[in-house]
Structures are given as structure tokens and as C-alpha cells.
Amino acid sequence: MHSIVARNLRVEYPIYDAGGRSLKNALIFNKLPLRRHQSVGGNILRSESGGKVTILALEDVNFSVSSGDRLGLIGHNGAGKSTLLKVIAGIYEPIDGSLRTEGAIMPMFGMSDGMDPEATGYENVRLRCLVLGIAKDQIDAIADDVGTFSELGEYMHMPIKTYSSGMMVRLTFGIATAIKPEILIMDEMIGAGDAMFIEKAEARLRQFIDRAGIVVVATHNPGIVRQWCNKALLLHQGRSVAFGPVEEVIEQYDAIVHGAHPAAQA
Amino acid sequence: MFTVTRPQMHGAIRDLVDGVREWRLWHLLAWQEIKGGYRRSILGTWWLVLSMLLQVLTMGFVMSFLFNLSVEKHLPYLAAGMIIWTGFINGMLQEGSSTYINSASYILQIRRPSSVYICKMLWSNLIRTAHYLAIYILFAIIYSVSPTISTLWLLLSLPLALLSVSWLALFLGILSARFRDVPVMLGSILGVLFWLTPILYRADMLGDKRFIVDLNPFSHVLEILRAPLMGASPAPVSWIVVAGFATAGWVVTLLFFARFRARIPYWL
Numbered sequence: 001m002h003s004i005v006a007r008n009l010r011v012e013y014p015i016y017d018a019g020g021r022s023l024k025n026a027l028i029f030n031k032l033p034l035r036r037h038q039s040v041g042g043n044i045l046r047s048e049s050g051g052k053v054t055i056l057a058l059e060d061v062n063f064s065v066s067s068g069d070r071l072g073l074i075g076h077n078g079a080g081k082s083t084l085l086k087v088i089a090g091i092y093e094p095i096d097g098s099l100r101t102e103g104a105i106m107p108m109f110g111m112s113d114g115m116d117p118e119a120t121g122y123e124n125v126r127l128r129c130l131v132l133g134i135a136k137d138q139i140d141a142i143a144d145d146v147g148t149f150s151e152l153g154e155y156m157h158m159p160i161k162t163y164s165s166g167m168m169v170r171l172t173f174g175i176a177t178a179i180k181p182e183i184l185i186m187d188e189m190i191g192a193g194d195a196m197f198i199e200k201a202e203a204r205l206r207q208f209i210d211r212a213g214i215v216v217v218a219t220h221n222p223g224i225v226r227q228w229c230n231k232a233l234l235l236h237q238g239r240s241v242a243f244g245p246v247e248e249v250i251e252q253y254d255a256i257v258h259g260a261h262p263a264a265q266a
Numbered sequence: 267m268f269t270v271t272r273p274q275m276h277g278a279i280r281d282l283v284d285g286v287r288e289w290r291l292w293h294l295l296a297w298q299e300i301k302g303g304y305r306r307s308i309l310g311t312w313w314l315v316l317s318m319l320l321q322v323l324t325m326g327f328v329m330s331f332l333f334n335l336s337v338e339k340h341l342p343y344l345a346a347g348m349i350i351w352t353g354f355i356n357g358m359l360q361e362g363s364s365t366y367i368n369s370a371s372y373i374l375q376i377r378r379p380s381s382v383y384i385c386k387m388l389w390s391n392l393i394r395t396a397h398y399l400a401i402y403i404l405f406a407i408i409y410s411v412s413p414t415i416s417t418l419w420l421l422l423s424l425p426l427a428l429l430s431v432s433w434l435a436l437f438l439g440i441l442s443a444r445f446r447d448v449p450v451m452l453g454s455i456l457g458v459l460f461w462l463t464p465i466l467y468r469a470d471m472l473g474d475k476r477f478i479v480d481l482n483p484f485s486h487v488l489e490i491l492r493a494p495l496m497g498a499s500p501a502p503v504s505w506i507v508v509a510g511f512a513t514a515g516w517v518v519t520l521l522f523f524a525r526f527r528a529r530i531p532y533w534l
Binding site: 013014016089090092093107109110111114116118119126130133159 | 288290291294295298302305371372373374375376377378444528531532533
């Protein structure tokens with residue numbers, strides 16, 4: 001039995017870099033009000049003393065899903081979708097509130113960042129598996145599976161910097177879908193690239209998602225949510241505005257997009 | 267200064283234990299890095315060894331002529347000191363301070379014990395130090411410095427030295443993630459410490475001013491590693507200083523790690 005239960009999650013990012021400093025000046029001289037609502041992004045806060053600048057990325061986020069659920073996170077750019085994924089993945093510990101997850105978490109974002117361009121396709125599969133914490137006895141089977149599926153052939157033994165972008169997509173897609181995840185977390189639906197390959201890839205993706213215990217996917221495309229999910233969570237300015245059956249939540253999302261939602265007017 | 271709760275402390279200890287246990291991961295990451303140095307380069311890491319060999323030879327002869335030292339005694343001593351300083355102390359501290367910054371792409375991608383990245387850094391530096399050791403072996407053969415029973419002290423001094431350097435690497439790693447000036451500042455501090463550590467000279471050459479090197483804990487870390495390589499027993503005071511340095515350092519670092527571990531991803 002896998003589950004994710006989030007109660008009153010709150011996440012703040014501290015801002016330290018140069019932009020933050022000039023921002024800090026702006027706040028000190030009161031050019032920005034203490035709290036400002038804007039259409040994109042979390043709210044920018046400053047501490048009581050006026051010194052520290054933070055972005056309130058998530059506030060009062062509540063939802064719970066269990067085995068078999070496919071949850072779509074929707075919202076504007078900067079609504080907090082990616083931050084929430086990182087909190088679910090255990091990368092950011094929330095400042096307040098609680099998050100309980102049961103099941104091994106398989107995050108599928110930033111994959112190409114973790115690849116070594118000088119290493120071969122096979123080496124990168126092994127590296128990826130170890131980074132994901134996959135047991136050693138499964139790694140060889142996964143590497144073979146990726147090799148077969150991606151049709152990369154001899155290229156699996158070449159440094160991946162020699163790959164065309166289409167070949168890169170085949171490799172990352174192959175790796176991403178080779179495992180049996182318990183809780184799968186994706187930032188935008190993983191794509192499969194060129195047309196020749198797309199049918200094969202879609203079948204594999206369908207199989208992969210069906211095997212997962214829980215799927216959480218962040219997107220701003222309601223079509224993706226309709227196609228793949230049975231539940232949806234609408235984030236707006238870092239708050240969970242609606243959670244439940246897909247159509248109901250998408251209706252509220254459309255209302256926000258058209259500025260008709262009460263949350264958009266706050 | 268700051269308070270540490272019980273769950274934070276548990277989290278920190280679990281992170282360290284799990285991190286060390288993930289040896290397959292840190293071994294592969296370190297190996298990947300070393301192998302990266304060899305790609306399309308015939309000598310790879312041996313380039314670093316070659317450059318140190320030239321440095322040691324030049325320094326060794328110049329110093330021997332300047333201070334009327336016997337070359338056959340001074341060269342193996344200098345080689346051992348340079349290897350330990352470059353590979354062990356300087357390498358681990360310098361890289362330690364940028365470990366979290368450089369591992370950001372992994373840390374922001376997947377939750378793993380954060381000490382994995384420190385272990386990887388320590389391991390790749392140990393592998394590199396093993397390369398450097400060839401220089402010492404070369405001089406030891408040429409000038410017939412043979413191992414004695416005292417060389418076995420290394421079995422104790424190596425883990426102890428590693429403990430005393432690793433806490434500082436972890437501490438600097440966390441600090442640097444938050445304050446990006448630290449790695450740069452550290453570079454100048456290590457430049458000064460190099461001269462306050464008896465690498466190019468012997469501590470007793472300083473006469474009644476030798477306290478300036480004795481007050482430096484790294485002099486003692488160097489001593490417990492170098493003496494066995496020279497076939498001698500390390501001075502008892504060095505054992506005590508290094509053990510104390512490691513213990514006190516780990517107590518402080520553990521508290522620090524417990525308090526700020528969860529903040530690291532936010533700082534990257």
C-alpha cells in the first residue's frame with residue numbers, strides 16, 4: 001500500500017543572490033509593500049526586521065493520494081508545482097506542516113543534468129540506476145532493456161556526447177521507463193521525440209505508468225491531466241485551491257486562467 | 267547559537283551511516299571522475315603526479331643547497347610531505363568546501379544521504395593520493411628508505427587522519443553552500459597553512475620558534491602519516507592532538523550538520 005499525505009505544507013525559499021540583494025534594497029526602502037499578490041510566482045515576503053527576503057513558495061497545501069491514484073498538478077507558471085514535486089520527492093523539507101509518504105520515490109526530473117557526457121550510454125544507465133538506488137542485481141537487466149528498447153545498438157558503447165538530440169531522448173526515455181516505480185514523480189510528461197519512435201514509446205509509457213503504485217505529474221496542460229490522471233490538484237500562488245476529480249479541478253483552473261476565480265482576484 | 271532537536275540529530279546520524287553504506291554509489295561517482303581525467307589523455311591523473319615530481323625535485327635540490335641538507339635524506343622527506351599535503355589535506359579541504367555546490371544537480375534531483383557526496387570526494391582524493399604515492403616509492407627506492415615495523419602505524423594513523431580531515435571537509439561543505447565566499451577564502455588560508463606546516467623543512471629547524479608549527483593541528487596530521495612512511499614512530503603528542511582535533515571537530519560538525527542538513531538544498 002503506497003500513499004502520500006500532505007497537511008498544511010509550507011515552503012519558503014531564502015533569497016541570497018545579487019538579485020535578492022537589490023530586491024532587499026527595494027524592500028527596505030518600501031518600494032514594495034510587505035506582501036504583494038501577483039499573477040505569477042509565490043508571494044515575496046520580508047521578515048519583520050526588514051532584512052531577510054524569502055519567497056513563500058507553498059502555503060496550506062493539503063491533499064492525500066494512495067495506491068492506484070494518478071495525480072495531476074496543475075497551475076500557472078510559478079504556482080508551486082515543481083516545488084511541491086521536490087517536497088514530495090523529499091528534496092526540500094517543508095518548513096511547516098507534514099508530509100508522509102509510503103513507498104519508494106522515483107523522481108524523473110533533471111535527468112539529463114545527472115548524465116556524464118564523456119561516459120558511454122551503458123555507463124550512464126548504470127550511473128543512473130545507482131543514483132536512483134536500484135539494487136545491483138537488477139542493473140544489468142535494466143541496461144539490456146534500455147539498449148534493446150532504444151535501438152541505439154553500438155551507440156550504447158559510445159560517449160553520449162556523440163549522440164544526436166533524438167538519440168539522447170531515446171536513451172533518457174528508455175532509462176526513465178525501465179524501472180518499476182512505487183511512487184513516480186514527473187515534471188511535465190516525459191516525451192519520446194521523433195515520430196518513427198513515438199508509437200513504441202507511447203506503449204512503453206502506458207505500461208510504465210500502469211506499473212507504478214502512485215503517479216504524480218506536474219503540467220500546465222489540462223489535456224495531459226485528462227488523459228493520464230484520475231485526480232487533480234490545482235495550485236495557485238502556492239496554495240492548494242482545489243483537489244479532487246479531474247473535471248471539477250480543471251473547471252476551476254479554467255476559471256483562474258480567465259480571471260473569474262475568487263482566488264485570482266484576491 | 268543554535269538549538270538542535272532530537273529528530274534533527276537522528277536525521278544527521280542516519281544520513282552519515284546511510285551515506286557510508288552507499289559505497290557502490292560513491293565509489294562509482296569517484297571512479298567516474300578519475301576516469302574522466304584519463305579520457306583522451308594518455309597520462310590522465312599521472313600528469314598531476316609528473317608535475318608534483320618535478321616540483322619535489324626542484325624544491326628538494328634548491329632547499330638542500332640553501333640549507334646544506336643531504337639530498338638523500340631530504341628528498342624522500344619532502345616527497346612524503348608534499349603528497350600528504352597535496353593529496354590529503356589540501357585536496358580534501360579544498361574540494362570538500364565545494365562538494366555540495368558541485369553536487370547540486372544530484373541533490374536537487376533526488377533524495378540521497380547527503381554524506382554520499384562527501385564520501386565520494388574523500389574517496390576520489392584517496393585514489394589520487396595513491397597515484398602520488400608512486401613518487402615517494404621512487405625516492406624511497408633510490409635513497410633506500412626501507413619500511414620498518416613502525417610503518418605499520420599507518421594502519422592506525424590513516425583512519426585517524428581521515429577522521430580529522432573529513433569533519434572539516436563536511437563542515438566547510440555546508441558553510442560554503444550558504445556562503446559562497448568560503449571556498450575562495452579557504453584557498454588563501456590553505457596557502458598560509460602550507461608554510462606553517464613542516465613540509466619543506468623540519469620542525470626542529472625552527473629552534474625555539476617551533477611552536478608556530480606545533481600550534482597548527484595539520485602539522486600533527488602530517489606527522490602521524492609521514493613518520494611511518496619514513497620508518498619512524500609518530501610523536502605521542504601528535505597522536506593526542508590529532509585524536510583531540512578529530513573528536514572535538516566531529517562533535518561540533520555533528521551538531522552543525524544536524525541543524526542545517528535540511529537547509530542545504532534550499533541554499534543550492
